[in-house]
Amino acid sequence: MIPYYARFWCGDTLAMHYGFAEHATQPLAEQLINTNRFLVAAGEVAAGDRVLDAGCGIGGSAIWLASTLGAQVTGITISPKQLAVARAHAARAAVQEHTSFLLRDYTDTGLAGGSFDVFWAIESACYADNLGRFAREAWRVLAPTGRLVIADGFLEREPATEDEHGWYRSLLDGWVLSRLRSASAVVAALAAAGFRDIRVWDKSSDVLPSARALERRCRLSYHVTQLGQWMGLLDPILMRNNLAGQSQYQLLRAGVASYRVIAARK
Ligand SMILES: C[S@@+](CC[C@H](N)C(=O)[O-])C[C@H]1O[C@@H](n2cnc3c(N)ncnc32)[C@H](O)[C@@H]1O
Numbered sequence: 001m002i003p004y005y006a007r008f009w010c011g012d013t014l015a016m017h018y019g020f021a022e023h024a025t026q027p028l029a030e031q032l033i034n035t036n037r038f039l040v041a042a043g044e045v046a047a048g049d050r051v052l053d054a055g056c057g058i059g060g061s062a063i064w065l066a067s068t069l070g071a072q073v074t075g076i077t078i079s080p081k082q083l084a085v086a087r088a089h090a091a092r093a094a095v096q097e098h099t100s101f102l103l104r105d106y107t108d109t110g111l112a113g114g115s116f117d118v119f120w121a122i123e124s125a126c127y128a129d130n131l132g133r134f135a136r137e138a139w140r141v142l143a144p145t146g147r148l149v150i151a152d153g154f155l156e157r158e159p160a161t162e163d164e165h166g167w168y169r170s171l172l173d174g175w176v177l178s179r180l181r182s183a184s185a186v187v188a189a190l191a192a193a194g195f196r197d198i199r200v201w202d203k204s205s206d207v208l209p210s211a212r213a214l215e216r217r218c219r220l221s222y223h224v225t226q227l228g229q230w231m232g233l234l235d236p237i238l239m240r241n242n243l244a245g246q247s248q249y250q251l252l253r254a255g256v257a258s259y260r261v262i263a264a265r266k
Helices: 002-013 028-042 060-069 080-092 131-141 162-174 183-193 204-230 236-254
Strands: 050-054 072-077 099-103 116-122 142-155 196-202 257-265
Touching: 002 028, 028 060, 028 116, 028 142, 028 196, 028 204, 028 257, 050 060, 060 072, 060 080, 060 099, 060 116, 072 080, 080 099, 116 131, 131 142, 131 183, 142 183, 162 236, 183 196, 183 257, 204 236, 204 257, 236 257
Parallel strands: 050 072, 050 116, 072 099, 116 142
Antiparallel strands: 142 257, 196 257
16 A cells, blocks of 8 residues: 555655645645645754654655754654654665654653654644644643644535535545544644644645645546456555545535644744
């Protein structure tokens, strides 16, 4: 599944997230790296900062932060497969001294309190079943001058039409999400945990080109994926993933979903 994903989407960037496009024809790889760049600015990430990449995927942001900024990054994920792939990529990129990858739950990391300058979460906070625990753990692991940055998809309004309900169900099913939350729910959880200076950027129009690219790739590979599943060659989750990849663009375009960056200070 991970090699398939790398070929299908992220290539060398290892990014399991949307990109921020500066113009419509910008190559996808640059859009994906722009997301990292935007978060670096929003979270004021500097050389030598200790960053906790909460929900690190296969290490894309962690390796990029270590190699381009010289940040000291701990990536955590609940997927043993991702962990192994992230470690292998860090070794290939020769950033082992600046990165470490651990199998941990971001709501209960077991890491020392006050031990990070930045809590970084790209498209991972949406998986938190308990938002309060997520926010409190982020607060706990951050040093007194710590910053938090989140980039994620949010529910902008309830689906209204039959199509919108279908797209939403297919998104949740294919990306194994229990729901999309409103940005205000996340802001409220952060404030309740003690975060201050909470800022929110609406990046929905910037992610549309990458959302469209994902939709196209899923639409074009739909029949091959279907055939692979019928022949028992592909995991059935790939089919549901494919449909979610088509639905996410429709939801963003219809304004049911939005994409936002949230930054805050401890
Ligand atoms: C869509 S991927 C994003 C990966 C990465 N942030 C990126 O942008 O490339 C979501 C990530 O969140 C992680 N995740 C989900 N729930 C988690 C939890 N409770 N604790 C730690 N990681 C979690 C998944 O394992 C996965 O790595």
